[in-house]
Amino acid sequence: MATAFANSGPFEQSKACTPEVGEAPVLEKRAGAETEPAETPGIAATALAGKLSTLLRSLVAPVIGILAFLFLWAALAPQVDTSLGALPGPVEVGEQGVALYEEWGAAKDLEARFYADQDARNEAAIAAGNPGAVQAFEYAGPPTFLDQIATSLETVALGFLLATLVAVPIGLLAGLSPVFNAAINPLVQIMKPVSPLAWLPIVTMVISALITSADPILPKAFVISALVVMLCSLWPTLINTAVGASSIDKDLLNVGRVLKLGFLAKLSKLVLPASLPYIFTGMRLSLGVGWMVLIAAEMLAQNPGLGKFVWDEFQNGSSQSLARIMFAVIVIGLIGFLLDRLMMILQSLASKNHTV
Template identity: 60%
Template sequence: MSSTTSLVKKLEEQFELPNVAQEFIKKSVQYVGIPMIGILVFLFLWSIAAQNIDTSLGKFPGPSVVMEQFGNLYEEHQASREKEAAFYERQDERNAKRMEADPNYVPKVRAYTGKETFLDQIVTSLITVMSGFLLAAVIAIPLGIAIGLNKTLNTAVNPIIQIFKPVSPLAWLPLVTMVVSALYVTPDPTVPKSFLNSMITVTLCCLWPMVINTSVGVASIDSDLVNVSRVLRLPALKHVQKIVLPASIPMIFTGMRLSLGIAWMVLIAAEMLAQNPGLGKFVWDEFQNGSSDSLGRIMAAVIVIGFIGFLLDRCMLQIQRFVSWDKASAAR
């Protein structure tokens, strides 16, 4: 009997391995092979189109030119870091000599004021967009919960949301700049005004999707859950904590993902218009520069902007999967 059982197991193992291999190959083709084919076709079409487009600055940059510019931008970043290190080294040596000559001398440490590199501007844009997005979330999510729970408040606030929701960041930016200049008056600002202008503009533009989705999610909570809360006589805050938030998390995160994508697009436009530090300013400066490398560098920035936007969306999706009870709502 035991020999028969062992034979059956061996036969099952022999027939199981090909099925596993087939499933692995199928998933590899679906999730790796097909996307790679799409990317290769895109690169081929891009190369063909670039060779046939002449601009005032020369040929439109193809993939090889853009890759070359990525290398140049990284080399410029490395050279800037070396200059910064040399600047601080010279400053330390100078201060050391002054202190040897005069023990009472108080060393002065000056910050390096070199031009921001491409990588520096990426970091600046990420800090700005996340600051504006988090500020919007702090405002929008509680407001959305209140609107979803109170029909009267929803009726009162909904017209305001519908009016301001479609307003372009280009319309908000001049107003924000004037208000910040009028209210934020200090000879030595801790936070640069340019940062505040971009951050507040981002906040104003990505506020509305979060408010709308949060309120819809709260308003559409299953009536059985509401009845359970009533039976248990939960206080208002406990009702929100135990019933409202867990049930509306999928819709809240849908709004947050939409808002984060809008925030990233808005930021680039705001930086270009207001000449605030960041990727938007980099693109505009290269356009104004008009050198033979400008188109390639702009295209490199465009690819980086798109890739960062994709990564931000994926990060938000992973957070949604982690905190949400409804894993199907965070499938992709």
């Protein structure tokens, strides 16, 4: 700043005021600036065309694909005969979806009426001076389709949480210790492809031996289904966590040695933040595997979720059963898609915000 001001003497000021050499470029720039708005419509048109192209790819094309699928489904479904009649089309499946929602509404009305009647009886008993006749029964109606969706989400959430709690620590240790990684690698490769149908009888016998109470905190079928989900879904998280922990920049680990960080400090300040994108990638894969495994586990364990709904409708064999099963399949796919989108958002946030 001092040098700049020192150079600006009277000569420099007079030279800056003389319109000989420096004015022409300025006038050219101004003339160019006046011609810039003429190019703006072309730029705006290009940007608008790009936005329309993006909208076409992201919205219009998927809608066309879905409509084409529905058209083919409606055209080909009547040509397929089953033991319960022709294969239901989109209209019949949609009607059963509406019927299932109406059944849920009717069940909620019955539940509200049950509690209202119970409260009225209890108030009458208290008013009559007979508090011993007060009752507090729980409504024991059959679960509706929406109740079964909630049960499936709770089951997969518990199984996914248990899988994460088991897989992340083991994966971090495997990534940091080549000896530990070599020790558990054969077990991981053997256990990873095991089907949930093979795990189910083992888990059922173990849980039946452990839970002997007549009124456990969690229903036995719920625990069995959640554990089967855990055993089948923890492997992607474990493997990705190990890969993330083993691919940390060696310079970071050297910095930890120079700072004499302990194992826990190095794990929390260096290893875990650097491995977060890998961990979330594994968790996303694990959640998808867990949701697929859940339906088979609920079918055989008789956990009152979507798997049991599909199995009960298959056993029922009514004229609406096939349409209801197909509607349940669509709901299962939509929920799996939403869960995957949720984990994708969390993964992107972890990739942007992790700090090392």
